[in-house]
Amino acid sequence: MSAAVVEKSQQSPENQGNQGKAREGAFGNARALSCRECGHEVELGPHYACSECFGPLEIAYDFPQVTREEIEAGPRNIWRYKALLPVPTDIETSPNTEPGFTRLLQANNLAAELGLAKLWVKDDSTNPTNSFKDRVVACALSAARELGAKVFACPSTGNLANAVAAAGARAGMKTVVFIPSNLEQPKQVNSAVFTDSLVAVEGNYDDVNKLASEIAGEEDGWAFVNVNVRPYYAEGSKTLGYEIAEQLGWRLPDQVVIPVASGSQLTKVHKAFQELIALGLVEEKPYKVYGAQAAGCSPVSVAYKAGVDAIRPVKPDTIAKSLAIGNPADGIYVLDVCRQTGGAVEDVTDDEVREAIVLLARTEGIFTETAGGTTVGVLKKLVESGQLDPELETVVINTGHGLKTLDAVAGSVGPVATIPPSYAAFAATGLA
Ligand SMILES: *Cc1c(COP(=O)(O)O)cnc(C)c1O
Numbered sequence: 001m002s003a004a005v006v007e008k009s010q011q012s013p014e015n016q017g018n019q020g021k022a023r024e025g026a027f028g029n030a031r032a033l034s035c036r037e038c039g040h041e042v043e044l045g046p047h048y049a050c051s052e053c054f055g056p057l058e059i060a061y062d063f064p065q066v067t068r069e070e071i072e073a074g075p076r077n078i079w080r081y082k083a084l085l086p087v088p089t090d091i092e093t094s095p096n097t098e099p100g101f102t103r104l105l106q107a108n109n110l111a112a113e114l115g116l117a118k119l120w121v122k123d124d125s126t127n128p129t130n131s132f133k134d135r136v137v138a139c140a141l142s143a144a145r146e147l148g149a150k151v152f153a154c155p156s157t158g159n160l161a162n163a164v165a166a167a168g169a170r171a172g173m174k175t176v177v178f179i180p181s182n183l184e185q186p187k188q189v190n191s192a193v194f195t196d197s198l199v200a201v202e203g204n205y206d207d208v209n210k211l212a213s214e215i216a217g218e219e220d221g222w223a224f225v226n227v228n229v230r231p232y233y234a235e236g237s238k239t240l241g242y243e244i245a246e247q248l249g250w251r252l253p254d255q256v257v258i259p260v261a262s263g264s265q266l267t268k269v270h271k272a273f274q275e276l277i278a279l280g281l282v283e284e285k286p287y288k289v290y291g292a293q294a295a296g297c298s299p300v301s302v303a304y305k306a307g308v309d310a311i312r313p314v315k316p317d318t319i320a321k322s323l324a325i326g327n328p329a330d331g332i333y334v335l336d337v338c339r340q341t342g343g344a345v346e347d348v349t350d351d352e353v354r355e356a357i358v359l360l361a362r363t364e365g366i367f368t369e370t371a372g373g374t375t376v377g378v379l380k381k382l383v384e385s386g387q388l389d390p391e392l393e394t395v396v397i398n399t400g401h402g403l404k405t406l407d408a409v410a411g412s413v414g415p416v417a418t419i420p421p422s423y424a425a426f427a428a429t430g431l432a
Pocket residue numbers: 131132133159160237259260261262263264265266322323369371372399400
């Protein structure tokens with residue numbers, strides 16, 4: 001902590017209320033919060049923007065030597081990587097949803113369909129609330145607890161609200177979750193069942209997010225997982241990268257396709273791969289990172305294709321609501337990662353999203369939500385357009401469950417025939 005520069009403003013009790021005093025070891029091997037833009041460091045606390053340049057803060061660590069054996073001896077959830085996360089060493093003992101260590105499935109049928117030599121699906125739909133958001137929320141919950149927050153909250157495109165509401169319930173913490181009022185009904189119910197404080201806001205996600213920032217500024221003791229504890233939250237996505245590497249037998253894939261909403265997940269999977277290399281847990285090798293967006297909300301893909309560095313915010317209009325962030329906080333870093341690694345950012349139409357949901361279901365028996373439809377649809381498009389090498393080993397991430405977005409495909413799949421219970425009627429369908 002000695003090297004960290006701590007601003008007076010961030011130390012002042014008036015600014016932090018009774019939040020911000022964390023116990024020794026509260027954040028494990030994390031050393032400080034470091035600005036992604038200027039490198040300025042501040043003490044670990046409920047801060048998210050750099051006081052010098054307003055750049056986003058992220059967690060910096062002093063990692064000890066970590067071995068594969070130590071990790072393998074850990075629990076079958078994200079806490080096996082606790083030494084690499086901003087959480088205390090006894091994190092498993094605090095009630096949480098224990099997400100992670102989801103299946104990495106070899107997808108031979110889908111690979112054959114797309115003409116790929118080797119394809120894996122990292123299936124995060126089997127997390128406790130059926131999306132990858134349980135990972136980030138588990139890390140945010142730990143930070144909220146260590147910082148003494150009274151309310152666990154979030155603005156959400158849907159899945160985050162589900163994960164926050166469930167994790168808060170399990171932790172015995174008050175939760176308040178904010179969603180756009182036009183959200184899919186299953187995602188509303190999936191939150192409301194866990195919390196009596198679901199607030200539907202008339203507006204899109206970016207409006208909800210703005211409101212959350214305002215509340216975070218007004219109220220003491222509120223931990224908004226993706227606003228004022230965002231640096232801790234974001235680290236949870238690294239566990240996807242760790243797991244992919246460990247499940248491949250401690251090596252990195254050649255190519256990975258990742259959905260982009262705020263862009264946090266994609267940048268953190270890359271950070272995870274880099275950390276594993278730096279720690280000597282995997283061999284260093286080149287890999288390409290690809291970002292997936294829906295055409296109706298594709299500000300990062302548009303910037304990528306235009307060859308520019310700035311993201312122009314858009315008003316989302318897509319069935320991929322979990323990816324519908326028109327002004328993505330980490331968009332510029334997604335561009336950096338995809339360009340640096342030789343990957344790309346691509347987008348697909350809502351019809352292609354629907355087709356890809358059915359394609360994944362019929363080839364691999366995995367029912368994904370619209371975000372996964374977007375990612376698989378983009379994978380297909382990347383192969384067809386020659387942007388992704390079909391001979392290289394590829395991982396595609398399925399981040400959520402199809403039962404949450406049933407309406408997306410309810411119009412395109414259904415009974416092939418409705419018949420009276422007679423053999424003759426069945427035979428007439430041609431299925432016999
Ligand atoms: C939130 C979410 C994402 C993307 O998250 P970011 O880190 O904000 O880019 C992807 N898939 C699903 C299902 C999500 O809910």
